[in-house]
Amino acid sequence: xxxxxxxxSSAKASNELxxxxxAKGQTGLSVAFDLPTQTGYDPDHPLAAGEVGKVGVPVVHLxxxxxxxxxxxxxxxxxxxxxxxxxxxxxxLYVANAENQGADTTQLRGTTQNDIVKEYLSRGTYIFPPxxxxxxxxxxxxxxxxxxxxxxxxxxxSYHLQEAGATPVQEIAYxxxxxxxxxxxxxESGQVPTERIPSVVGSMSFFVNAGIRFVEETCKMRAxxxxxxxxxxxxxxxxxxxxxxxxxxxxxNSLGLTEEQPENNVQRIVLEALGVxxxxxxxxxxxxxxxWNEALGLPRPWDQQWSLRIQQVLxxxxxxxxxxxxxxxxxxxxxxxGELVDAAEAELDEVLAMGGVFESIDELKGRLVxxxxxxxxxIENGDLRVVGVNCFTEAAESPLxxxxxxxxxxxxxxxxxxxxxxxxxxxRDEKVVKRALDELARVARxxxxxxxxxxxxxxxxxxxxxxxxxxxxxFGEYRAPTGVxxxxxxxxxxxxxxxxxxxSRRLEGGPPRLLVAKPGLDGHSNGAEQIxxxxxxxxxxxxxxxIRLTPAQIAAVARDEDxxxxxxxxLSGSHLELVPQVVSLLRDEGIDAPxxxxxxxxxxxxxxxxxxxxSAIYTPKDFELSRIMGDILELAVSQRGA
Numbered sequence: 001x002x003x004x005x006x007x008x009s010s011a012k013a014s015n016e017l018x019x020x021x022x023a024k025g026q027t028g029l030s031v032a033f034d035l036p037t038q039t040g041y042d043p044d045h046p047l048a049a050g051e052v053g054k055v056g057v058p059v060v061h062l063x064x065x066x067x068x069x070x071x072x073x074x075x076x077x078x079x080x081x082x083x084x085x086x087x088x089x090x091x092x093l094y095v096a097n098a099e100n101q102g103a104d105t106t107q108l109r110g111t112t113q114n115d116i117v118k119e120y121l122s123r124g125t126y127i128f129p130p131x132x133x134x135x136x137x138x139x140x141x142x143x144x145x146x147x148x149x150x151x152x153x154x155x156x157x158s159y160h161l162q163e164a165g166a167t168p169v170q171e172i173a174y175x176x177x178x179x180x181x182x183x184x185x186x187x188e189s190g191q192v193p194t195e196r197i198p199s200v201v202g203s204m205s206f207f208v209n210a211g212i213r214f215v216e217e218t219c220k221m222r223a224x225x226x227x228x229x230x231x232x233x234x235x236x237x238x239x240x241x242x243x244x245x246x247x248x249x250x251x252x253n254s255l256g257l258t259e260e261q262p263e264n265n266v267q268r269i270v271l272e273a274l275g276v277x278x279x280x281x282x283x284x285x286x287x288x289x290x291x292w293n294e295a296l297g298l299p300r301p302w303d304q305q306w307s308l309r310i311q312q313v314l315x316x317x318x319x320x321x322x323x324x325x326x327x328x329x330x331x332x333x334x335x336x337x338g339e340l341v342d343a344a345e346a347e348l349d350e351v352l353a354m355g356g357v358f359e360s361i362d363e364l365k366g367r368l369v370x371x372x373x374x375x376x377x378x379i380e381n382g383d384l385r386v387v388g389v390n391c392f393t394e395a396a397e398s399p400l401x402x403x404x405x406x407x408x409x410x411x412x413x414x415x416x417x418x419x420x421x422x423x424x425x426x427x428r429d430e431k432v433v434k435r436a437l438d439e440l441a442r443v444a445r446x447x448x449x450x451x452x453x454x455x456x457x458x459x460x461x462x463x464x465x466x467x468x469x470x471x472x473x474x475f476g477e478y479r480a481p482t483g484v485x486x487x488x489x490x491x492x493x494x495x496x497x498x499x500x501x502x503x504s505r506r507l508e509g510g511p512p513r514l515l516v517a518k519p520g521l522d523g524h525s526n527g528a529e530q531i532x533x534x535x536x537x538x539x540x541x542x543x544x545x546x547i548r549l550t551p552a553q554i555a556a557v558a559r560d561e562d563x564x565x566x567x568x569x570x571l572s573g574s575h576l577e578l579v580p581q582v583v584s585l586l587r588d589e590g591i592d593a594p595x596x597x598x599x600x601x602x603x604x605x606x607x608x609x610x611x612x613x614x615s616a617i618y619t620p621k622d623f624e625l626s627r628i629m630g631d632i633l634e635l636a637v638s639q640r641g642a
Contacts, residue, residue, distance in 0.1 A: 009413050011067035014057040017301060018072060024305060025312060028078040029110075030288050031068070032056035033090070035521035035572055038125040039548070040086050040468025043417040046550055050577030051521045052414040055298070056082075060421050060463050065093040066100070075103040079110035080155075080249070080286075085127040087114040088136050089467045092454035095148065099459075111152040111205060111249075114140060117178045118157045120361045120480045121368055122164035124523015124547045127468060130358045132475035134185050136450060141182065142191035143451035145200050152205040154182055155249070162209035163255045164526050165372025168220045168340055171209070173347035174364060176227060177357040179204055183236060184356070191449065201236045202243035208284070210252040210272040217275035218327065219336040221282035224248070227341060227348075249286040250276045257295040259621040261388030261395045265292040270310055277314065279333075280325040287311055293400070295620055297602050298408070298573060366486025372526055373487040373533050377494065379623050389623060411577070421463065428461035436460040437470055444474035482525070482546050487533045496626035497537045500633055504539030512636035515563040515593075516544040517554045519582055522572035523547045527598060530625065531567060538629040540636075551578060555585035563593055564636040570599040580612040587613070594635045598622075 018029055033056040036048040042060055043052045052058055059065055069077075074097065083090045091112050095105055116133040119126040126133065137154060144153040158166070158175035166174065183201060186192055192200055208224070210217050225246040232244035252272035257265045269289050276284040289307040291299030299307075314320055327333045354360040378384035385391045436457040443453045457467060504511040516532045518525060525547050532544040543561050558566050566586065568579055579597050586595065594615035601609070601619050609617055615635060618628060 009053045009057070009410065010417070011057055011059060011064040015068055015070050015072075018068075020301065021304065021308070022072070024308060028080060028286065029072070030080045031082065033081070033083055034058045035125070035523075037090075037464055038083060038086060039521050039523075040089075040127050040464060040472075041521070042463050042465030043414060043421055045465060047521055047548065048414075049520070050414070050574035050581075051572060052417050054573045058417055059090065059093065060417075060465070061424055061461060062093055062096055062100075062458050063424060065097045069097060073103070074098040074101060075107040077109070080113075081110065082113050084113055084116050084119050084123075085125055085133070086464060086468060087112045088140050088450055088454050089458075089464060091140060091148075091151075091153075092451065092458045092467075096455050096458035099455075105148050107150065108148050109150045111155045112140070113155045113157060113207065114153060115155060115157045115178060115207075117174075117181070117357050117361070118160045119523070120478075121174070121365050122160040122526070124480070124525055125521075126478055126480060126523075128471065128475040129478040130361060132471075133478075134181070134358050136471075137182055138185050138189050138191070139450045141186050141200060141203075142189065143449055144203070145192050145196055149199070149203075152203055152247075154179075154203075155205045155207045156182075157207040159207050159209040159251055161368065162211060162253065164368045165370075165375055166368055167371055168216055168223075169343040169347055170367065170371065172220065172224055172227065172340065172344035173351060174357065175206060175208075175224075176231065176344075176348055177351040179206075179228075180231065180235070180352070181357045187236075197236060198238040198240065198243055201232055201238050202240070202245075204247075205285075206246065206248040208248045208250050208276065209255075210250050210276045212253065212256050212268055212272060214271055214275050215332070215336065216340075217272070218279050218282070219333055219340055221248075221276055221284075222279055222327075222333070222337045223340040223344060225282045226337070227344065246282070247285050249288070250284040251288045251290060252276070254290050254294060256386070257290060257292075258386065258389055259295045259619055260393070261398070262293055262295060263398055263400055264388050265290075265295070266306075266310075269307065270314075273310065273314060277320060279327050280323070281328075282325075295600065297600060362481045362483075365481045365483035367483075369483030369529050369533065370487040373530060376530050376623070376625060380625060381494075386623075389621070424461070425463070432460045433457075433462055433466075436462055437466060440467065440470050441474060444471055479546055482529060482532070482544055484529055484532045484536070484542070484544060487529075488536045494537070494626060497534065497629060500626070500629050501537065501539030504633060507637065507640075509640060511539050511541050512565065512633060513541045513543065513561060513563045514632060514636075515554070515558050515561060515566045516542060516569065517549055517557070517566065517582075518547045518569050519549055519551050519554055519578040520570065520572060520574050521548055522570055522574070522599075524571045525569070527571070528567075528569035531569070531598070531628070534625040534629055535632065538626075538633065540629075540632070551582040551585050554582050555589050555591070558586055558591050558593060559589045563591075564639050565632055566591075566593050566595045567632070568595065568597050570597070570601075573600070575599060575601050576605055576608060579609055579614060583613050592639075594639055596632070596635070 035051045041048045140153040144151045156175050156178045158171045161171050228246040229244045232238040291303035440453040514535050532542045535542045596616040598618040
């Protein structure tokens with residue numbers, strides 16, 4: 001299965017992109033949704049400001065799903081949807097659209113990602129607390145078992161764990177712990193008869209990361225395969241070897257993509273793809289590859305075509321698929337695989353002893369933040385070499401550069417979407433919608449399966465925000481742990497940070513007070529967390545309250561905490577909208593603290609932010625956290641001197 005992860009601007013524009021990609025040889029769809037859709041907000045919600053259509057396609061109601069899949073028969077297409085907190089709603093829209101087209105829902109094929117644990121640990125698009133979230137997942141699994149049996153209702157994602165710094169051992173253990181947490185809950189719910197549990201286990205799929213350490217990644221996949229086979233047989237009594245297969249798809253590593261010399265990302269992507277394809281017994285079922293320029297911004301259709309062609313060359317020009325497993329009998333591979341299995345089993349047993357993955361979010365988040373902090377320190381001190389970043393930095397100017405080397409979403413899309421959603425609400429039957437919402441609210445407070453009421457709301461014309469708000473009222477909202485405290489102190493031996501800490505402590509008025517904040521809906525908090533960790537190691541007082549804050553909330557915190565410097569982190573492409581808004585609100589509050597911005601910020605946008613009174617800008621190429629901490633301390637000293 002060959003896919004590219006795509007979607008942007010609007011359902012109509014994304015549909016055109018999907019048709020183009022399918023015509024080029026893509027064999028399945030992989031739908032990227034925008035952040036408001038992922039976090040359960042309609043385009044006119046204040047938190048959606050600046051985020052609509054940026055990192056994916058907005059899907060608010062059934063009309064959008066119909067447009068998104070126009071001319072793409074649902075019963076003939078394998079569709080992967082990267083959606084988690086609102087997975088039940090998007091599956092409801094997908095099923096409702098198929099029903100409207102007269103399709104047999106038992107023939108629908110595809111996957112909803114629906115791994116909320118990794119959202120708490122790394123990606124940030126959660127809504128509800130862990131146990132209600134698990135209930136939604138269980139309801140989806142049970143519904144699919146009865147009504148959409150060819151659908152994969154859960155796709156456990158170790159991909160994002162690696163992006164958050166997980167070691168191969170942590171990646172294996174935490175992913176398998178998530179699968180166990182879901183399957184145990186399905187069994188306990190009683191919604192699936194015992195004799196059908198093996199087929200439910202067989203429907204579990206995984207989404208895995210493949211890093212640049214080729215041998216280790218190959219062994220990791222062989223370890224995954226053997227451990228999952230044993231769990232299926234021993235824990236769930238699955239006797240059919242085919243049902244025990246470790247079925248996984250891959251997007252290779254984005255953590256290692258570099259802003260510097262971005263052309264080097266092409267060979268990284270190819271090598272990482274080999275790590276999950278050469279071992280036939282542990283080969284990925286489907287692959288989607290990132291584009292070479294994703295560290296710079298949103299890739300264009302041409303960039304995605306390049307990634308697709310990499311897969312096609314591997315599959316059709318090489319002899320990769322013609323042989324049995326070429327690693328069988330390798331002493332090196334077998335030894336490394338055995339080492340990973342032993343360590344991952346110990347880590348998995350530890351998680352299960354803590355009550356399971358849903359019950360140990362705080363502990364696991366801290367471990368991941370610490371792992372990533374250690375990786376960042378190794379890059380900074382040169383122990384982990386990254387070509388073009390901390391070694392071999394001399395380079396000729398790239399012919400791939402230029403102002404048009406990334407995709408830019410028209411800011412007018414947001415206003416168009418708001419107007420369109422208002423029109424949709426005006427045209428529907430409000431009485432029918434209210435009855436559907438009331439039924440959804442009633443079901444949420446019972447043990448009944450949530451999916452029938454969800455599909456009914458989709459048919460009635462309900463919206464993403466209405467479905468989510470109804471469940472927010474029933475389940476409450478959740479603020480995930482930041483994990484920062486568990487990682488403080490990882491810079492032991494960093495002389496620069498030690499000296500900065502001494503200077504911070506001697507500063508008149510006490511150590512600098514740094515507010516680290518993430519405005520909008522961007523949940524990729526890894527960078528912000530590492531800044532917070534490094535700042536504490538540099539002796540600063542850090543105020544960091546996690547993700548998903550409005551500009552007004554950030555300004556209020558800065559005022560109440562009397563901060564010296566405000567640091568804003570945005571990776572969703574909404575920096576030109578949200579950063580100036582935060583600065584304006586700070587100045588309206590009489591706060592003259594300098595503002596710094598970090599994230600995936602194209603060079604062409606730098607001057608506009610500086611003109612908006614931003615004091616400094618950092619992007620992924622700025623890997624030397626000690627230098628950044630020194631800059632922040634100087635800003636704080638200057639601010640107090642002013």
